Amino acid sequence: MMAARGLDALLxxxxxxVRYFTxxxxxxxxxPTRPWFVVVPKSSKPIAVIPKIGAACMGRTWVDDIRTWASPDMVDDGVSLLAETLREVASKDGKIGLPMGHETHLRMPLADYDRLRGMLGGLNFIDATAIVRNLRMVKSEAEISKIAHVCQMVSNAFDQAPRVFNVGQSETDIFRAFKTECLGQGVDDVSYLVGGAGAGGYGxxxxxxSARVVEKGDVLILDTGCTFDGYFCDFDRNFAFGDxxxxxxxxxxxxxxxTEAGFGAARPGATCADLFLAMQRVMNDAGALGSEVGRSGHGLGMQLTEWPxxxxxxxxxxKTGMVITxxxxxxxxxxxxxxxxxxxxxxxxxxxxxxxxAQQELPVIG
Amino acid sequence: MMAARGLDALLxxxxxxVRYFTxxxxxxxxxPTRPWFVVVPKSSKPIAVIPKIGAACMGRTWVDDIRTWASPDMVDDGVSLLAETLREVASKDGKIGLPMGHETHLRMPLADYDRLRGMLGGLNFIDATAIVRNLRMVKSEAEISKIAHVCQMVSNAFDQAPRVFNVGQSETDIFRAFKTECLGQGVDDVSYLVGGAGAGGYGxxxxxxSARVVEKGDVLILDTGCTFDGYFCDFDRNFAFGDxxxxxxxxxxxxxxxTEAGFGAARPGATCADLFLAMQRVMNDAGALGSEVGRSGHGLGMQLTEWPxxxxxxxxxxKTGMVITxxxxxxxxxxxxxxxxxxxxxxxxxxxxxxxxAQQELPVIG
Incomplete structure (x- = not known):
């Protein structure tokens, strides 16, 4: 993919x-203090250009070429070391691919990015979102097994809901109880837990x-992204209390x-729009008044949400191997x-x- | 500060x-899917320019002017709405302040930033790191009390170390036990927990x-950033096992x-360099072979690490009110x-x- 775009390196x-490539x-x-960089040359292994504090940890990865500087450095926080590395792997008027598109950002100070481009006069920085996106969207079996594992642990935790959630608990209590349950089931971290309860539904x-106490007649949603070995699950469950x-x-x-309709439509060759429309049709028929979410699912993996x-x-x-919600x-x-x-x-x-x-009917606690 | 720099608005x-200003x-x-923006005009309240999914949650803040779009939008993910908002609050050749300096980054796709600048022809984007830095470095009493509260809860959790950590546990077991203990003490999240153990010291x-089992003779460090209402603590503790x-x-x-020396040097008027040198002197006298960390402390608040x-x-x-490690x-x-x-x-x-x-002597478990 880099050759097709004439890239000398990815930055x-x-x-x-960084984790995906190293x-x-x-x-x-x-x-947020220190920037971290990985340079992927067109014809050799990735090069890590990182703060010295990360050398030992990076040394345990498959990367051989680890270049460090003493960070934080208020004068030159890795910029000249990065420029030197890019000069080494790129021709004078070569192209460096950088993710610049949807769902990406550059995690370095803008002023340093300007300095970097200044130091690398003839080099061109072009958008490489498609390369990273196409690679990351399709998961390996090793990746799938990690996501499957954390999904099972969190499914186990949700099964404990009737035991750990009660009328009279505050939302804060419920969240803390669920986090503890997930850790007990073996997840590494409860990196994401949002939601809430409301009378007859949540907003x-x-x-x-919130500190609000859950009452009879409430509907609660918990939406969680727990991690195992750096991979996320991302799913929710709804519970009603009493009536x-x-x-x-x-x-x-x-x-x-x-969800059944989306599941039925999900196969190699179908588009994201196909799945969206299959699900939307069911909800429209049921009298949906719209949605604030903006989409009906997304990719999942090293991040809570990924393309597409x-x-x-x-x-x-x-495609075969894509993991989505x-x-x-x-x-x-x-x-x-x-x-x-x-x-x-x-x-x-x-x-x-x-x-x-999930259960076919809204589960009721108490 | 904005007037002194001739800024029409901050972006x-x-x-x-976003949280600091709203x-x-x-x-x-x-x-990572959706970008979020806050515009702070020079003479009126902040304006939120955000995905529709955040409208209800943002509606519970002090912000009145909330402008939303249906995100994710692959064609125009908030860029034209943001451009319109900036045009409204800035003169035609005005200045927009954007954090571009050390410890900052722009959380929007680079391609969209280019498009935004293209749409706003005459406007100038200039670095506003100093403004945000100077505001955020000095904490209010409300901020200090949140940090103090999470520090006390995590101090309580570390006090339980002799009860919850044992020879024969894996590092993974120890981390999970400590996370559960912190949640039990009342923290909202264990957002950061790193460290490890090694024979006679860690690396x-x-x-x-790791899956490595802790043995007699090991020294363990746990360094944690837990949160309470969005504010972090960030401190570590060391423990030895057996000999x-x-x-x-x-x-x-x-x-x-x-640490005593740093504490003694810490007062209004002292510089960060003063504290660094006070601590470094003690460690040099004790035969330190250097350090990989790159600094001897940092600011603390809404983020695990902040300026300075x-x-x-x-x-x-x-200055009075700064919170540091x-x-x-x-x-x-x-x-x-x-x-x-x-x-x-x-x-x-x-x-x-x-x-x-912390205890004055290395605590020994077992």
Whole structure:
């Protein structure tokens, strides 16, 4: 792919990009202080250009060529070392591929990027999103097995809901109990847990927990991305407490059936738009008032969400080995939302569930 | 500060920047798919330019002007809405401030940033790192109390070490036990936990846990950033198992005393370099063989690490209300490191500990 675009090298700077090409796994990315770089030359192994603090950890990956500087350096935080490395692997007027497209960003100060380009006069930086995207979208069996493993552990944790969630707990209590349950089931981290509860339904699905106490008649959603060895699951579950309105039951039924439709449509050769439309049809027929989410699923792997997106715009053709979420969501009453989510892998003959299928009817606790 | 630089508006795009100016707190930033923007005009309240999925959550902040688009949009993911907003608040040849300096990055696709600049012909984008840095470095009492609270909860968790850590556990077991303990103490998330154990000392401090079983004679470090209401602690603790070498004891004593020296030097008017040198002197006298960390502490708040850095280069003058870590670290034998860390706030008359002071001698378990 690099040859087809005439690239001398790729330049990568984000956690997922660096890890994908090197295996370098650390939570140290939480610190925004230091930039990290990987250069992938057209005809040799990746070169790590990183702060010295990462040398030991990078030394345990398959990368041989590890170049370090003492970071943080307020005067030159790796820029000249990176420039030197790029000069070494690129011809004078060569092309360096850098992800510049949708879902990407450059994790280095803009002023340093300008300096880098200044130092590398003749070199051209061009968009290489398609290369990274096409590689990362199709998972290896090793990747799939990690995602499947964390999906199973989190499915086990959700099975404990009737035991660990109760009327009278605050949302904060419920979130903490679920995080502890997930760790107990063996996940490495509960990196993402959002949701909330509301009388007869919840209003949005990206909020942190509130101090509000869960009452009879509430519907709760928990949407979680837990990790195992650097790979995410991303699915949600809904629970009702005590009485549940017919509105909420019917909305749950609609998103459940939408997920079935998405699952049925998921096979090599189908497009993301096909899956989106299959799910949307079910929800429209059920009287959906729209959706705030903007899509009905997405890729999944080293990040909680990855390319592609299940939208009408995204014509990405599904291939064997792609791991995606099916995430139909709909507004079923003013300010009331119902979202459902499962994780699947595309196999030669169709889709395979990685999460354990949710219950067919809205589960009721208490 | 904006007036002094002739800025019409600030443009912000990262999690911490957006939250600092709006109060918008969500883990949804884990998803790289959608860009989020806040525009701070020179003479009115911040304007949120965000994906529709965030409208409800942003609606609970103090921001009134919330502009949304249906994201992800592969054709125009908020770029024209953002351009329109900036045109509205800036004069035709005005200046937009954007963080471009050390520890910052732009969280939007580079190609979209180019498009934005193209759409805004006459406008100039200039570096506004200093403004954001100067604001964020000095914490309010509300911010300090959140950091102090999470520091106390994690101090409580570390107090349980003799009960929850044992010879025979794997590093993975130890990490999981500690995460569960922190959640039990009341933290919202264990967002960062790194470290490891080794015979007579550990080799680096940013690795994830291995499957290696802890043995007698090991020294373990856990370095954690837990959060409470969006604010971090960041400190570590060392533990020995069974026998402990004099080498390790002496190294612990050196970094403990270095922390004392840093604490003694920390007051309004002192520079970051002063604190660095005060700590370095103690470690040099104790025979330090260098350090891979690159600094001896840093700012702390909404992010695990923030400006400033305790290095010889950083001449930032400490002010009342700054929250920093003291993190002296040294290589004390080939491949063996000892790092110590406490969290403090600068008060009018000196420093105040936020973490509970570590034991004066290397604690031994079993």
């Amino acid at each position: 990568l700077s984000t956690e997922a990009e 295996g370098y796994l650390t939570q140290f990315w939480q610190s 949005d699905i990206i909020s942190p927990p 549940v309105t017919d509105f909420a039951r019917r909305a749950y039924d609609a998103v459940y059936r939408a 997106s299940l939208t009408v715009q995204d014509k990405t053709v599904l 099916l995430e139909p969501g709909m507004t079923f009453a003013p300010g009331k939302v119902m979202v459902h989510e499962e994780n699947i892998v595309i196999r030669d003959d169709g889709a395979e569930l990685l999460s354990r299928r | 912000l795009s990262t999690e911490a920047e 109060g918008y707190l969500t883990q949804f930033w884990q998803s 680096d401090i940013i690795s994830p846990p 402990v070498t004099d080498f390790a004891r002496r190294a612990y004593d050196a970094v403990y005393r270095a 850095s305790l290095t010889v280069q950083d001449k930032t003058v400490l 003291l993190e002296p670290g040294m290589t004390f034998a080939p491949g063996k490191v000892m790092v110590h860390e406490e969290n403090i706030v600068i008060r009018d008359d000196g420093a105040e500990l936020l973490s509970r002071r």
